[in-house]
Amino acid sequence: MRKLSWFNTLSLTLGFAFLYIPMLILIIYSFNAGKLVTVWSGFSFKWYGELMQNEAFLQAAWVTLKVAVMSSTIATVLGTMAAYVMVRAGRFRGRTLFSGMIYAPLVMPEVITGLSLLLLFIAIGLDRGVLTIVLAHTTFSMCYVSVVVSSRLVTFDHSLEEAALDLGCTGFEAFRLVTLPIIMPAVLSGWLLAFTLSLDDLVIASFTSGPSSTTLPIKIFSAVRLGVTPEINALSTILIGLVTIGVITASLSSKRAIAKKQQDEKGAN
Amino acid sequence: MKRFALISIPYFWLLALFLVPFLIVLKISLSDTELSIPPYTPQLDLAQGWAGVKEWWAALDMENFVWLTEDDLYWKAYLSSLKIAITSTILTLIVGYPIAYGMTRAPDEWRPTLMMLVILPFWTSFLIRVYSWKSILSNEGLLNQLLMNLGLISDPLVILNTNTAVYIGIVYTYLPFMVLPIYSALERLDESLLEAAEDLGCSRITAFWLVTMPLSKQGIIAGSFLVFIPAMGEYVIPALLGGSQTLMIGKVLFEEFFANRDWPVASAVAVVLLLILIIPIVLFQKNEEKQREAGK
Numbered sequence: 001m002r003k004l005s006w007f008n009t010l011s012l013t014l015g016f017a018f019l020y021i022p023m024l025i026l027i028i029y030s031f032n033a034g035k036l037v038t039v040w041s042g043f044s045f046k047w048y049g050e051l052m053q054n055e056a057f058l059q060a061a062w063v064t065l066k067v068a069v070m071s072s073t074i075a076t077v078l079g080t081m082a083a084y085v086m087v088r089a090g091r092f093r094g095r096t097l098f099s100g101m102i103y104a105p106l107v108m109p110e111v112i113t114g115l116s117l118l119l120l121f122i123a124i125g126l127d128r129g130v131l132t133i134v135l136a137h138t139t140f141s142m143c144y145v146s147v148v149v150s151s152r153l154v155t156f157d158h159s160l161e162e163a164a165l166d167l168g169c170t171g172f173e174a175f176r177l178v179t180l181p182i183i184m185p186a187v188l189s190g191w192l193l194a195f196t197l198s199l200d201d202l203v204i205a206s207f208t209s210g211p212s213s214t215t216l217p218i219k220i221f222s223a224v225r226l227g228v229t230p231e232i233n234a235l236s237t238i239l240i241g242l243v244t245i246g247v248i249t250a251s252l253s254s255k256r257a258i259a260k261k262q263q264d265e266k267g268a269n
Numbered sequence: 270m271k272r273f274a275l276i277s278i279p280y281f282w283l284l285a286l287f288l289v290p291f292l293i294v295l296k297i298s299l300s301d302t303e304l305s306i307p308p309y310t311p312q313l314d315l316a317q318g319w320a321g322v323k324e325w326w327a328a329l330d331m332e333n334f335v336w337l338t339e340d341d342l343y344w345k346a347y348l349s350s351l352k353i354a355i356t357s358t359i360l361t362l363i364v365g366y367p368i369a370y371g372m373t374r375a376p377d378e379w380r381p382t383l384m385m386l387v388i389l390p391f392w393t394s395f396l397i398r399v400y401s402w403k404s405i406l407s408n409e410g411l412l413n414q415l416l417m418n419l420g421l422i423s424d425p426l427v428i429l430n431t432n433t434a435v436y437i438g439i440v441y442t443y444l445p446f447m448v449l450p451i452y453s454a455l456e457r458l459d460e461s462l463l464e465a466a467e468d469l470g471c472s473r474i475t476a477f478w479l480v481t482m483p484l485s486k487q488g489i490i491a492g493s494f495l496v497f498i499p500a501m502g503e504y505v506i507p508a509l510l511g512g513s514q515t516l517m518i519g520k521v522l523f524e525e526f527f528a529n530r531d532w533p534v535a536s537a538v539a540v541v542l543l544l545i546l547i548i549p550i551v552l553f554q555k556n557e558e559k560q561r562e563a564g565k
Contacts, residue, residue, distance in 0.1 A: 008374045011367035012383070018364070019390050019444060022401035025411060029404065038409050082279040092276055101283040107494075107550050109502020111519045112539045115526060116290030119536070123293055139286040142279070171271060200394045203504055203523075217396050224509065228404045236397040247392050251385060 023240060030233035038228075047234040057219060057235065064199060064216040067130060071137035072194035078138065079145025079194070080187055084175075086146065087153040105143045113140060114207030121208065128210035136208040137198040144197060145190035152186035153179075185254050192250060196243065298536035299329035309533050333537035342521065343538065347545065349516040353432065354500040357439035361496045362489065364440055365447035369488075370481075372448075373455040387452075391445040399438050399509050406434050406510070430512030438506040443499070447492035454488025455481070487560050494553035502542060518542055 004012070030048075034041035051057060082102055105113065117136045118128075126132060160182070164174035180187070202217040209215060216235075224232055300309040337343040372383045390398060405411050406429040413425040428434050458481065466476040504519035511517070518538065526535040 004371070004374055004376075008367075008371035012371040012375065015364070015368035015371070015444075015448075016386055018441070019386070022405060022441070023390070023393070023398065025405060026397070026401040038404055038407070038411055038414065078279045078282055081275055082283075085276050085279065089272060089276055094280070098276075098280055098283070101287050103554060104550070105287060107498045107546075107553065109499065109519060109542060109546065111502050111504055111522045112294075112543060115522065115535060115539050116294045117286065119293045119297060119532070120286070120290040135286060139282070142282070146279075196392050200396065202396055206523075206527075217394070220396055220400070221505070221509075224400050224403065228400075228407070232400070236394070236400065239397060240393055243392050243394070244389065247389060248385075 026233055027237045027240065030230065030237040032230060032233075035230065047230040048238075051231050051234050051238075054231065056214075057216070057231075060214050060216045060219040063130060063213055067133045067137060067205075067215060068195050068198040071134045071141060071198045072191050074134070075138045075142040075145050075194040076187060076191040079142040079190055080149050080183075082142065082146040083148075083150035083153055084179075087150050088158075102143050102146050105140045106147065108140075110201075110203035114204040117204070118207040128208060129213045132208045132210070133205055133213060133215065136204050137194075137201065140204065141194035141197045144193050145187075148190040148193060149183060149186045152183045156182050185257065189250065189254075192246065199239075294536045294539055296329070297533055298333055298540045299331065300533045301330075301332065302531050302533050333533050334541070336534065337537055337541060342516075343518075343541075346516045346518045346521045347541070350501055350503075350518040351545075353435060353439070353515075353517060354497050354503075357436050357443075357500055358493050358497040360436060361440045361443055361447045362493060365444055365492065366451055366489075368444075369448045369451035369455055372452050373458075384452075387445050387448050395442055396505060398442050399506055402434065402438055402441065402510060403429065406437070429510065430515075432511065432515055434510035434512075435507050435515055435517075438510045439496070439500050439503065442506065443496040446495040450491040450495065451485055451488040454485040454491075458484050487556060490556050491553070491560070494549055494556070498546060498549055498553065501546060 029038075029040075031043050031045065032040055033044035033046060082098075086099060086102065114136070117132075117139070121128060121132050121135075160178050161174050164178045165171070169177065200217060201215075202221050205215045206218055206221075209218065220232055220235065223229055297309055302309060368387070372380065372387075375383055403410075407413075408425045408427065408429070410429065412428070413422075416422045417425065428437075462480050462484075463476050466480050467473065471479060502519045503517060504523050507515045507517040507520050508523075511520075519542075522535055522538045522542070525531050525538060
């Protein structure tokens with residue numbers, strides 16, 4: 001076992017302190033009884049109670065959840081298709097444009113994506129609401145899904161698919177029975193990524209949402225522009241908690257899947 | 270036939286919702302502001318047939334782009350975004366490199382946990398992570414309380430609503446984007462190269478500069494682009510942590526659109542921002558391709 005030098009220990013400690021202390025402070029102060037956010041005046045769940053009473057926040061949370069589930073699901077289907085096309089379909093007309101359109105949204109400033117989609121929706125006369133946010137979120141998150149899935153597709157053996165085809169599978173059956181189970185972890189993490197991207201997006205949602213479809217980030221942003229509020233601290237703590245549980249569960253279950261697979265392989269030998 | 274469907278569904282989705290919107294932005298950036306709905310002119314009137322198209326085409330001009338060069342606000346905002354983006358990319362590199370390096374030196378069984386600790390903030394809401402600095406940096410904030418209690422300062426430091434706060438915000442939120450590519454470059458590094466360098470008489474520090482640094486170059490390049498490109502168009506961080514004197518082009522675009530309702534100028538701002546970013550975006554993709562080929 002290697003030992004860490006003092007320099008590496010120091011840089012890791014400082015680095016992770018920098019990453020985590022602001023969030024820890026936020027979590028601790030969400031349990032503060034007082035209204036003043038920077039003065040500790042006792043432990044309380046008061047702000048969580050207030051939050052549960054706040055109709056506007058609950059409404060926005062519901063809209064956000066709906067948008068995130070719909071957009072991440074459509075994005076996962078489209079993104080997986082796009083990845084399959086990129087890795088397996090070979091040459092076709094307009095392939096360069098296609099790969100450009102897959103990678104460009106990943107690095108495009110959100111203000112530009114948001115503005116351009118809004119102008120499109122106005123040009124075709126589509127009223128802004130849940131539908132337009134779903135369309136917008138699907139478009140940028142399908143590109144993330146496709147990158148995640150295609151990185152898995154390139155590493156697995158193409159001959160497995162060919163064997164299935166030789167044994168009489170149709171193309172779709174080969175995909176469903178052979179390819180999909182193998183790339184499933186990547187598809188799931190693509191879905192999770194698309195889901196959190198949608199949950200978190202402020203700028204694109206600001207452009208594409210209508211008055212009746214305010215999402216949670218828009219609500220949070222307008223509340224915190226003016227200052228820190230204990231209610232938002234409570235809300236942030238809930239969101240951080242959910243994400244942490246989600247990510248840890250996902251990584252533990254994928255670890256277990258890998259361990260199981262290794263055991264199966266051992267058994268087979 | 271099935272192959273055609275497989276290709277065309279995602280293809281048309283991206284054409285309709287990614288490429289076409291850009292053409293619309295480009296078109297509106299060439300139009301004039303008008304007090305109407307939608308607030309710009311000319312409108313393409315297809316009912317008039319070819320004559321309508323010709324009339325529409327003739328009315329498009331570069332006026333908004335001329336306006337961008339004439340009004341101080343815009344080019345100052347571009348320059349200031351460029352300055353903020355470059356400075357914070359360098360700062361993120363300085364903070365991120367030692368973390369990535371430390372991770373590769375850590376015992377093997379720690380690595381998955383360390384990896385998880387770097388990735389977790391990436392999944393956590395960006396907005397909340399930016400917001401969390403507000404209560405730390407404000408005048409009555411925790412940082413000032415701490416420094417004053419320690420007796421290091423007698424008056425609170427003004428950090429919130431300044432460019433310093435924007436730098437802190439960018440370094441903090443984009444740190445995982447810098448650490449991960451550098452870590453994956455350093456992880457591939459063959460340690461026997463370092464041993465060889467030391468056997469040949471290099472000190473550890475010289476070996477680091479001559480061997481480790483150049484071999485992690487692609488990770489540094491990838492990480493720097495991943496920080497620089499979004500930082501250039503950033504809106505949330507300057508809006509929450511910056512002050513009124515913090516000039517960033519993403520903020521100008523947002524306000525031009527929502528506050529002034531000047532769609533043609535907002536579109537022109539977007540087109541110029543994209544032209545500025547085209548070079549780093551193409552360079553980034555070249556670098557990624559090179560890495561992919563090296564990976565094979």
